[in-house]
Amino acid sequence: MLSVVGTPIGNLGDFSPRAAAAFRAADLICCEDTRVTAKLLAHLGISKPLMRCDENTIAARAPELIGRMLGGERIAFASDAGMPSVSDPGQVLVDAAREADVPVEVLPGPSACVTALVASGIPCEHFFFEGFLPRKHGDRVRRLAALAPVPGALIFYESPHRVIASLEALSEVLPRRMVAVCRELTKLHEEVIRGTAAEVGEILAARTEIKGEIAIVVAPPAADEQGLPTTAAPTADPEAALARDIEEALDAGESASAIAKRLAQRHSIKRRIVYERVLAAQRRRG
Template sequence: MGVQHATSAGRLIVVGTPIGNLGDLSPRAIEAFRRADAVCCEDTRVTGKLLAHAGVPKPLVRCDENVIAGRTAGLVERMAAGDTLAFASDAGMPGVSDPGQVLVDAARAAGIAVEVVPGPTACITALVASGIPCEHFFFEGFLPRKAGERARRLAQLASVPGALLFYESPHRVTATVASLAEAYPSREVALCRELTKLHEEVIRGTAAEVLEELETRDEVRGEIVLVVAPPTAGELAELAVRIPGAAGAAGAGVSDLDAALRADIERALADGESASSIAKRLSQRYSRRRREVYAMVVELQAE
């Protein structure tokens, strides 16, 4: 595809924002909002409060997953004409399990400069807070909602040679932890919630022990990150017996995931899903660039 250079006077500034504690808003993030002609965001109420806290009133453009595809072309036109736009998620780094990547890809494709102002990220904060070994890790994002699909995905991830990180909502977390207990009964799990907030909590134990704790509570609040310990050598050996080819996963985790991605693409194509829809859905699930997944879809369609 060749090297791309910015050709526009305007720019897109991707701004990391606090995941709970407003004290984590950086001076550079505030300055980025000041420089912007408008701020694109998932929820105008959430970002409006953040800008009020920073003392930086700005026009807000709603860009959640329901509308961002339809608004991207107009936003790119604004930047091509010279405007500076900031993009902020409700919390954390845009582009990590949120719709911001759509705008970033479109801006780069149009030759518009993209600047990133780093900030807090829930998955890395949770990984460190969990105390689980993190020499290697794989960020999955959200698991499928349906139990069968969730179980199949966890089976595909069983041989990844590192910690696994998942996002989950409070009303689905009990079912997800139950699935973890089925898939990885001997692994340690850390449930991290309300990170950086007053009631921050890390619940750690086997998945069954974490599930037992959740079942004692009337409700679970706050956004949640689940961290699962890497497979042991014994677990990998058992997988090698049950699943031919799983031996050597410690050195082939990436290729295993490529194979899992290709299998998911093939199933989606067989179900009649469009290439663009497959690329959007699976790029988020596998933490890949959408254009990379789209290229794999096109390749498999041609076979």
């Protein structure tokens, strides 16, 4: 069995008894960083073999791990904080386990994106989680422009070193929207700063140093920004959305198999169908 274990995003008191039981039952714990997980295990009084499975190694190690589980071992997987696969490694191993008919259990735990959304005070009836924005300013602006029509709150993860740059891009593309920068959630120095992107950016720029894990929540578009009544939403064209996502992924240099795997989940379409469309898009590009 594969146990996917959600871990605390800050406060160790948020680790569930069921998750601790999964660690105790595991023959091996795979993790993003063995040093981080070792500290969590020490807090719990658990001693287990650890294997590093970060984004650079998990795909290569998946066949060995699947073989061990088919041989009867229980393997737990945890990222450094929050839910694996949500802007963290894990999906490759879950996919491999599903394809090999290895049982998969998910032990829910804290998630920074949902915690930030609730803490922000921004309307959260509908929301879209983007993860990390592109590193380059032009790419960041283009991505934000593409997300602007989404009829819900936008959630981003950001590093303390790039948060001001991201706020500058937000102030350029979405200058009127309410923004909440949520820092160090569930930790001693938890902080939520609200205002326009320019206002929040000015507050942070005045500091000598910015520390901690950061999530940015952006308010949904106002009715006049959408050009629609408040009860209406843009008409969605699933085919066009899939084609657009494929083109963006190809522009980013993503492999055909990786695109198919990711977009099949996003659009609830069979991976084979998405893969064929990716190949067709590649052929059109020459």
